[in-house]
Structure formats: structure tokens, C-alpha cells
Amino acid sequence: MTDNIDEPEAEEVNPPSDTSSSADGKKRKMYVGLDLGTLLSCVVTKLTKPGSDDVPGELIPTVVGYPEDGILAGILPGNSSMLHGEEAMANQLHLRLVHPLSDGVVQDVDATKSFLNYLREKIDPERKREVLCVVGIPAEADTEAKENLKKAATGAFDGVLFIPEPFLAALGMRDEEQVGNPDYKDPVSNSLFVDIGAGTTDFCIVQGYFPKPEDLMSIPFAGNEVDVILDQAIREAYPEVEVPLSMIRDFKESYSYVGESESGVRVKVPVEGKPRKIEVGKQVGGACNQLLEEVFETIKKVIAVASPESVFSLLQNIVLTGGGSRIRNIDQELQRLLLDEGYEDPEVRISAREVKPFVAIGAMKVAKAAREDQWVRL
Amino acid sequence: MSTPHVNPLDALKGGFRKACVKRLVGDESGAVEVLRDEIPKLVVAWAKSTSLEAAEKKAKLKELFDDESSRAEELAVAFDLFAGRFETRVATIVRDELSKVAGRLEALTGKLDEASRQIPAEVVSSDDGDSNEAQFDSAEENRETDSEDSVEADELDPPRGIGLRFDEIEQMIDEVLETDDS
Numbered sequence: 001m002t003d004n005i006d007e008p009e010a011e012e013v014n015p016p017s018d019t020s021s022s023a024d025g026k027k028r029k030m031y032v033g034l035d036l037g038t039l040l041s042c043v044v045t046k047l048t049k050p051g052s053d054d055v056p057g058e059l060i061p062t063v064v065g066y067p068e069d070g071i072l073a074g075i076l077p078g079n080s081s082m083l084h085g086e087e088a089m090a091n092q093l094h095l096r097l098v099h100p101l102s103d104g105v106v107q108d109v110d111a112t113k114s115f116l117n118y119l120r121e122k123i124d125p126e127r128k129r130e131v132l133c134v135v136g137i138p139a140e141a142d143t144e145a146k147e148n149l150k151k152a153a154t155g156a157f158d159g160v161l162f163i164p165e166p167f168l169a170a171l172g173m174r175d176e177e178q179v180g181n182p183d184y185k186d187p188v189s190n191s192l193f194v195d196i197g198a199g200t201t202d203f204c205i206v207q208g209y210f211p212k213p214e215d216l217m218s219i220p221f222a223g224n225e226v227d228v229i230l231d232q233a234i235r236e237a238y239p240e241v242e243v244p245l246s247m248i249r250d251f252k253e254s255y256s257y258v259g260e261s262e263s264g265v266r267v268k269v270p271v272e273g274k275p276r277k278i279e280v281g282k283q284v285g286g287a288c289n290q291l292l293e294e295v296f297e298t299i300k301k302v303i304a305v306a307s308p309e310s311v312f313s314l315l316q317n318i319v320l321t322g323g324g325s326r327i328r329n330i331d332q333e334l335q336r337l338l339l340d341e342g343y344e345d346p347e348v349r350i351s352a353r354e355v356k357p358f359v360a361i362g363a364m365k366v367a368k369a370a371r372e373d374q375w376v377r378l
Numbered sequence: 379m380s381t382p383h384v385n386p387l388d389a390l391k392g393g394f395r396k397a398c399v400k401r402l403v404g405d406e407s408g409a410v411e412v413l414r415d416e417i418p419k420l421v422v423a424w425a426k427s428t429s430l431e432a433a434e435k436k437a438k439l440k441e442l443f444d445d446e447s448s449r450a451e452e453l454a455v456a457f458d459l460f461a462g463r464f465e466t467r468v469a470t471i472v473r474d475e476l477s478k479v480a481g482r483l484e485a486l487t488g489k490l491d492e493a494s495r496q497i498p499a500e501v502v503s504s505d506d507g508d509s510n511e512a513q514f515d516s517a518e519e520n521r522e523t524d525s526e527d528s529v530e531a532d533e534l535d536p537p538r539g540i541g542l543r544f545d546e547i548e549q550m551i552d553e554v555l556e557t558d559d560s
Contacts, residue, residue: 163551171547370547374552
């Protein structure tokens with residue numbers, strides 16, 4: 001179960017199994033950084049070495065599966081009463097899938113609690129450690145959202161800290177070892193981060209300091225909306241075809257692009273049990289272009305409130321992150337739109353081709369830096 | 379101002395405005411130069427060109443100086459708003475400068491009063507007490523407005539994020555926890 005989890009750092013969290021408690025009887029601490037996403041979560045228990053290309057952490061679908069009534073014994077692994085993550089996805093035919101979060105905040109406390117306990121089992125199956133977890137939360141999360149998350153985390157972790165995701169993303173992107181290097185371009189010195197997730201797209205101006213609320217903007221238009229638009233477009237083009245949302249999501253993740261409409265994307269779908277190939281290039285591009293348009297319009301609003309003295313250099317540091325940044329050509333098209341709109345020399349780049357879990361990495365950095373008295377004990 | 383065909387009133391307004399602007403941008407010596415060398419002549423030229431009674435001339439002069447002071451104030455406000463997102467240090471400097479401008483405007487009105495005394499007696503009566511009082515009031519108003527604008531600028535633009543750098547993680551956590559508690 002824990003094969004994909006990085007080995008925790010030896011000095012803090014990975015003592016020999018028979019010494020998981022210190023001499024005074026206290027449990028050893030284990031620090032965890034968690035990006036609790038609407039569709040995907042990422043757990044980091046170890047930071048990679050500076051300069052390493054290794055991607056720390058494990059991505060886990062944020063989903064809980066409850067068995068359908070009357071399911072036969074032996075169908076589900078271990079006759080589980082509940083499955084989570086990849087196991088739930090693999091057995092979705094027999095499960096009622098529940099996404100514990102919506103737009104980045106808890107919508108089902110029980111399901112979230114179950115999911116977090118599942119994560120705990122993965123990182124500390126014997127529950128021998130004192131697990132202290134920093135969890136990224138949307139910048140605009142209100143008191144109720146935090147309370148719900150706290151309730152859900154109770155029992156799963158021993159202590160938590162809820163930190164706004166833009167803080168963590170910026171921290172996660174930063175390579176502290178390189179800060180003194182004159183050739184290193186510190187991504188947090190003056191940048192506009194655009195994090196295109198599943199539930200929301202978040203915009204954040206970062207200028208060397210942890211951003212204030214006014215520097216943040218979030219729109220409820222992201223990957224999930226693209227799925228919905230793509231679903232509608234395919235239904236309109238092929239009324240006889242019934243494609244499940246999971247398949248729609250696969251089409252998007254495999255073929256997404258922005259810009260001029262393209263054809264040649266032929267996908268196999270079931271029609272009355274028989275395979276049929278349909279062309280979805282235009283539909284995929286149309287759905288992704290709507291996301292691009294929303295991102296572009298919001299970027300204009302964010303730029304409008306940026307400091308006049310820094311806005312020109314800010315325009316040359318627009319950084320796309322999150323799953324949506326993997327849409328083909330999205331950086332080039334966004335840059336073109338900004339240029340056409342009259343902005344001077346805009347430069348848009350992708351934070352990393354392989355999507356690194358910056359929020360979870362940042363959360364891990366916070367976990368390691370937090371004072372003992374700062375943890376919220378559960 | 380140097381063009382002989384310009385209306386003397388407009389020339390006087392332009393000259394005073396020029397002095398204000400020079401002060402606003404920090405050119406103190408330029409402002410003093412204008413006030414010393416140009417304004418008295420312009421006041422005399424205007425006084426000669428108008429058929430107003432002495433009291434009316436005085437009132438008109440006061441109105442003119444008040445108007446131009448207000449314009450300078452508006453310019454200062456606009457300047458302040460644009461500076462709204464500057465770094466704290468710069469914003470502080472701007473505010474200090476604006477406060478100084480308000481103080482200097484008071485001194486300016488004194489100099490103008492002195493200039494008005496150079497006008498022939500038949501043109502302007504020498505009711506300096508009222509004039510000074512009115513100008514002092516005007517300067518006080520300017521100072522009050524300046525103070526309000528400074529507060530507004532602070533509210534509009536708390537600069538530099540939450541004021542903590544990315545290596546100040548502990549302090550950031552404190553800030554987040556404090557926000558949660560409030």
C-alpha cells in the first residue's frame with residue numbers, strides 16, 4: 001500500500017520500526033504536507049534534495065467509493081466496506097463514488113474524514129507516529145470550511161495547520177538553495193501565478209512577500225467546467241452517444257489544446273455496447289478555449305490592480321501551474337491574447353512540464369518550519 | 379507668462395500654479411524663484427489691468443490663490459493615489475512630501491501677501507490681517523485634506539503582501555493563526 005510513498009526523512013520520521021517511540025515514551029513526529037484537491041490530492045512526507053528532478057509525494061484521487069447495495073462477497077478487494085483513491089476508481093463499477101470536496105472545500109465531512117484516515121493509513125499504517133500535517137486550503141476558505149476540515153481531520157492526524165494554497169504554491173516553487181545564486185530567477189520575486197485546478201482557477205500576485213487577500217483572485221471555472229462543456233458538446237454532436245464523465249475526462253487529459261480548432265482526434269466510445277470512433281477534436285478545443293478565455297479575462301482584472309511600478313516586469317513573469325497548465329499551447333495562446341490586447345512584451349510560462357505538487361511541497365516546508373506551539377492539536 | 383498677449387489673470391494663475399507644481403515635485407529652489415521673481419510682477423500687472431475695486435481685487439486674488447492651491451491639492455491627491463501601491467517606504471516619503479507642501483503653501487501665502495503689499499496703495503488696500511487669516515485657514519484646510527488622503531492611500535494599498543518574506547514562515551503561520559482567531 002505504501003510502495004509509492006517516499007521514504008520519510010530519517011532524522012525526523014523514519015526511525016527503525018521498534019523505536020517509533022522515543023526513550024521518554026513520546027511518539028516520534030512525522031511531518032506531512034497535503035494538497036487536498038477536489039479531484040486529486042498529493043501527500044508529501046519528504047522533500048527531495050535541492051536541484052533534484054525527482055518529484056516528491058504521491059498523487060491520490062480524492063474519492064471515496066461506497067459499495068452498491070447487494071454486491072456479492074469477493075467482488076471488492078478485501079470485501080471492503082469502503083474504498084478510496086485509486087482502488088475506488090478501479091472498482092467504480094460496483095461503487096457509488098463520492099468526491100468529499102467541491103471547489104476545494106469540504107462538502108461531505110464523513111467522506112473527507114474517511115479519506116484522510118485512508119491517507120494516514122498509507123503513511124503511518126501502524127499509527128506509531130505523531131503525525132503533524134499542513135493542509136493547503138483555498139485562499140477564500142471561510143470559517144465554516146475550516147471548521148469542517150478540522151472535524152474531518154480529527155482522528156486522522158494529531159496536529160494540523162491550514163495554510164492558504166497560494167502561500168504554499170509559491171513556497172513550493174522556490175528553491176531556497178538557489179536564492180543567493182545570481183543566475184537564479186526567484187519565482188516569487190515578482191510573478192503572477194495562475195493555478196488551474198479542477199474546481200477553481202486561482203490567480204495570485206507574488207512580489208517577494210506572502211500575498212495579501214487583495215493579491216488573490218479565484219474563479220469557479222477550471223478543469224471540471226471543461227469536462228461539463230466537453231460533455232455537452234459531444235452530446236450535441238453525437239446525440240446517440242452516451243459517454244460517461246470519467247471517459248470525457250480522459251479525452252480532455254489526453255487531447256486538450258487551445259487555439260485554432262483541430263481535427264483528427266478520434267476516440268472510441270460505446271454505442272449500444274458496440275465500439276464506435278467519433279471525432280472530438282473540435283469539441284475538445286472549444287471547451288479548452290472557453291477556459292482560456294476565462295483565464296485571460298481574469299488575468300486582465302488582476303493586472304489592472306497590480307502596482308504600476310511593477311506591472312511591466314510582472315507581465316513578463318506569468319506562471320501557469322496546476323493540471324490545466326498541461327493543456328497544449330495554453331502558455332503560447334495566453335501570451336498571444338495578452339499581446340493582441342496591447343500589453344507590452346508579456347511572457348507566459350508553465351511552472352514545470354511535469355506538474356510538480358507545489359502546494360504539497362510548500363506544505364511540507366511549512367510543516368518543518370512550524371514551531372511546536374503553532375500546531376492545532378486535534 | 380512671458381508672452382505679452384496672455385491675459386494677465388491667466389498669466390498670474392499660470393505662474394502660481396507653476397510654483398505649486400515645482401514644490402510638489404520637490405523643486406524648492408525653482409518654486410522660490412518663481413515666487414520671488416515672477417509672481418509680484420504678475421500681481422501688479424493683473425492689478426493694473428482690472429477695473430475692480432480694491433476690496434474686490436483682494437477677494438479675487440484670494441480666490442485665485444485658493445483655487446490654485448486646491449488644484450495643487452488635487453494634483454497631490456492624484457499623485458498619492460498613483461503612489462498607492464508603492465512600497466511603504468516610498469508611500470511614507472510621498473506623504474511626508476505632501477505634508478511639507480501643505481506647510482510650504484502656508485509660507486507661500488505669506489510671500490504672496492508680501493507681494494501684494496508692493497502693489498500701489500490705490501490698487502489694493504492693505505488689510506493684511508484678514509488676508510493672512512483667510513490664507514491661514516486655507517492652508518489649514520489643505521493640511522487636513524492631506525492627512526485624510528494619506529489615510530485613504532494606506533487603506534487603498536497595503537503594500538508588500540502581508541509584509542512577510544518567504545523565509546519568514548513562522549511569522550506567516552502566526553499571521554494565519556491570528557486571522558483564523560479573529
